[in-house]
Amino acid sequence: MTATGTATGPGPAAGTGIRLNAPAPGWSIEADVVVVGSGVAGLTAALRCAAAGRRTVVVTKARLDDGSTRWAQGGVAAALGDGDTPEQHLADTLVAGAGLCDESAVRTLVTEGPDAVHRLIGTGARFDTAPGSDEIALTREGGHHRRRIAHAGGDATGAEISRALVEAVRAAGLRTIENALVLDLLTDTEGRTAGVTLHVMGEGQHDGVGAVHAPAVVLATGGMGQVFSATTNPPVSTGDGVALALRAGAEISDLEFVQFHPTVLYLGPEAEGQQPLISEAVRGEGAHLVDADGTRFMVGRHELAELAPRDIVAKAIMSQAHEQGVEHMYLDGRHFGAQMWETRFPTILAACRSHGIDPVTEPIPVAPAAHYASGGVRTDLRGRTTVPGLYACGEVACTGVHGANRLASNSLLEGLVFAERIAADITAPHTPEAAAGDAPCTPAHDAAEHTAPPAPSAPRTTLPLLAPETRTAVQRIMTAGAGVLRSAESLARAAAELDRLHREATAAAGPAGRDEPAGATATGSASADRKAPEPGVEAWEATNLLCVARVLVAAAQRREETRGCHWREDHPDRDDASWRRHFRITLEADRALTIRTTATAEFPPTVTP
Numbered sequence: 001m002t003a004t005g006t007a008t009g010p011g012p013a014a015g016t017g018i019r020l021n022a023p024a025p026g027w028s029i030e031a032d033v034v035v036v037g038s039g040v041a042g043l044t045a046a047l048r049c050a051a052a053g054r055r056t057v058v059v060t061k062a063r064l065d066d067g068s069t070r071w072a073q074g075g076v077a078a079a080l081g082d083g084d085t086p087e088q089h090l091a092d093t094l095v096a097g098a099g100l101c102d103e104s105a106v107r108t109l110v111t112e113g114p115d116a117v118h119r120l121i122g123t124g125a126r127f128d129t130a131p132g133s134d135e136i137a138l139t140r141e142g143g144h145h146r147r148r149i150a151h152a153g154g155d156a157t158g159a160e161i162s163r164a165l166v167e168a169v170r171a172a173g174l175r176t177i178e179n180a181l182v183l184d185l186l187t188d189t190e191g192r193t194a195g196v197t198l199h200v201m202g203e204g205q206h207d208g209v210g211a212v213h214a215p216a217v218v219l220a221t222g223g224m225g226q227v228f229s230a231t232t233n234p235p236v237s238t239g240d241g242v243a244l245a246l247r248a249g250a251e252i253s254d255l256e257f258v259q260f261h262p263t264v265l266y267l268g269p270e271a272e273g274q275q276p277l278i279s280e281a282v283r284g285e286g287a288h289l290v291d292a293d294g295t296r297f298m299v300g301r302h303e304l305a306e307l308a309p310r311d312i313v314a315k316a317i318m319s320q321a322h323e324q325g326v327e328h329m330y331l332d333g334r335h336f337g338a339q340m341w342e343t344r345f346p347t348i349l350a351a352c353r354s355h356g357i358d359p360v361t362e363p364i365p366v367a368p369a370a371h372y373a374s375g376g377v378r379t380d381l382r383g384r385t386t387v388p389g390l391y392a393c394g395e396v397a398c399t400g401v402h403g404a405n406r407l408a409s410n411s412l413l414e415g416l417v418f419a420e421r422i423a424a425d426i427t428a429p430h431t432p433e434a435a436a437g438d439a440p441c442t443p444a445h446d447a448a449e450h451t452a453p454p455a456p457s458a459p460r461t462t463l464p465l466l467a468p469e470t471r472t473a474v475q476r477i478m479t480a481g482a483g484v485l486r487s488a489e490s491l492a493r494a495a496a497e498l499d500r501l502h503r504e505a506t507a508a509a510g511p512a513g514r515d516e517p518a519g520a521t522a523t524g525s526a527s528a529d530r531k532a533p534e535p536g537v538e539a540w541e542a543t544n545l546l547c548v549a550r551v552l553v554a555a556a557q558r559r560e561e562t563r564g565c566h567w568r569e570d571h572p573d574r575d576d577a578s579w580r581r582h583f584r585i586t587l588e589a590d591r592a593l594t595i596r597t598t599a600t601a602e603f604p605p606t607v608t609p
Contacts, residue, residue, distance in 0.1 A: 015187055016248070016587050018589065019183075019461070021465050022535045028210055028211040029210075029211075030214070031057040033057070034056075037222060038065070038220075041415030041419045042218065042393075043169055044419035052423070059180050074149060076149065076413050077150075077409035079148055089113070093109070093110065097407070098405055099563070106400075106401055109414055109418075113416070120416060123164050124164035128154065138150060142306070142310055142408045143307070149281065149408075184244060187248070195211055195213040195214045199540070201537055215389055217390050218392070219391065222394060223372060224373055226541075228370035229478075230273070230369040231273070231369055232274065233370070238541040240544050242547075244544075247587060250378070254582060255585070257404045259405060261310065263289075264369035265351065272472075278331055278366055281345075282348065283306040284307065285333075288333075297320045298313065310405065310565070311567070329366060332364075336360075341360050352364055374404065375398045377392040383418050386606045402414075464509035466501065466539060467542065474542065477494050477497045477549070480493075485569055486566070488570050499550075505532075551585055555585065561573065563575075581599065583596070
């Protein structure tokens with residue numbers, strides 16, 4: 001997979017014909033809608049579709065409540081308080097996005113957000129209230145000029161939202177398939193979405209590789225934080241949705257903008273995998289960032305000091321640590337007292353104490369770690385991608401809301417708002433006179449013209465699988481070359497090392513473009529004793545991680561400026577004249593990347609012929 005030169009104009013929406021190397025489906029079920037993912041975005045979309053009478057199936061990689069949503073500590077941002085307005089929320093979001101937000105998407109988010117939060121409450125979510133009142137207690141986080149963060153259980157907002165939505169899904173009797181890794185998109189003879197293939201891990205009603213046939217697929221698979229060595233994301237966040245969309249021919253945008261959360265519990269230079277998050281809400285309540293001498297280094301760097309946007313705080317921590325020759329800074333909340341820690345931040349308190357640190361009596365060592373992908377599968381305001389019938393919402397999507405840097409606590413709100421919009425589009429009555437590319441997806445039992453079966457004879461090549469142990473190599477390459485601080489040299493080194501992994505996998509898989517049986521040995525350029533890994537969850541995850549890593553690095557190399565959470569030490573300034581625009585990245589049938597650049601900061605329409 002190599003990057004080609006910049007192109008302009010509309011990109012193709014045709015599929016690539018590339019698939020993961022996997023056994024043929026041994027079972028299948030029929031539905032009107034399949035939702036892949038069980039976080040706030042996925043379950044909201046599923047509940048709305050089911051309520052409208054659509055046969056809805058939820059596919060999730062682990063348990064229903066085991067995605068990124070349950071780990072969200074801070075809360076949901078919305079203009080719910082006295083004196084706050086959607087316009088003020090919009091203004092804060094645009095500032096955080098560093099000139100690359102789609103203003104129409106942000107306006108949609110902030111105007112529809114408050115009602116979406118109230119509908120979530122109607123579903124059963126219980127937010128913390130002010131003492132002696134039924135009013136939602138609102139707090140403040142970085143980048144926000146007002147208190148507009150609704151939280152639950154002190155610092156367990158995501159867990160409460162997940163609980164409420166999972167209970168609603170079970171009460172509604174939605175069909176769910178847990179412990180299932182989505183593999184590839186199915187398309188019909190006209191190139192429209194026709195479902196997904198998936199692999200169920202473990203025994204149950206279904207086992208092994210199967211298929212869910214449906215004319216509408218909603219990707220809500222979450223992020224790709226596991227592409228880095230240290231992340232706040234759970235182990236399931238391996239970029240599966242973005243990789244699937246690329247293989248299906250969908251456009252990807254803004255993947256270079258990976259937000260590193262500035263305050264993650266520092267567990268040492270060798271720490272890998274999911275790391276404990278120290279919520280921005282801790283700083284929102286008045287905790288200070290300090291160095292080992294207790295000096296507050298954010299004062300004077302930004303008008304909001306510790307509550308500056310996350311990219312600014314992360315850069316400040318890294319710069320201060322580099323100047324002092326250390327690996328981390330500290331977050332000091334000792335002045336809160338024990339009662340506040342125990343009632344407002346019980347989850348964080350327990351996590352710190354489990355690692356031998358007591359925030360009540362000592363500062364918390366913190367350093368940035370990969371947290372959130374601001375980019376992903378490009379969508380319009382209805383959540384439609386450039387592939388007909390394929391939708392995306394939540395962290396896997398690029399709606400244009402986040403721009404170059406997500407504003408704190410906008411992610412849960414984005415999942416709510418755009419999931420509801422997707423459901424509305426899927427369930428809208430089909431009108432034959434609707435303009436091409438503007439018609440909602442029509443469910444199978446309502447219109448025969450979109451029920452063509454999946455096309456088994458379509459051109460197909462398999463993507464070489466990586467050995468499971470390669471996952472660690474990808475993570476270390478990305479952390480060293482495309483982490484918080486990037487340069488032309490570091491990115492070139494990362495690209496070369498990722499290309500080497502890809503070449504080795506290709507050599508082991510056999511002649512390019514040919515379907516190889518599982519375990520086939522390579523011939524020609526590959527050594528005789530090297531075997532392609534057997535298809536399986538770990539090999540598929542490693543392959544997906546390599547795919548998204550190479551796209552991220554290609555975009556980061558192309559963007560020769562510093563903007564938002566993309567920090568180039570060799571191009572330290574923001575360059576609006578050259579780079580206030582987006583990349584539209586597609587994977588071609590020959591496995592090469594095509595990178596198109598938008599003419600302005602506005603996204604073109606998603607054309608779905």
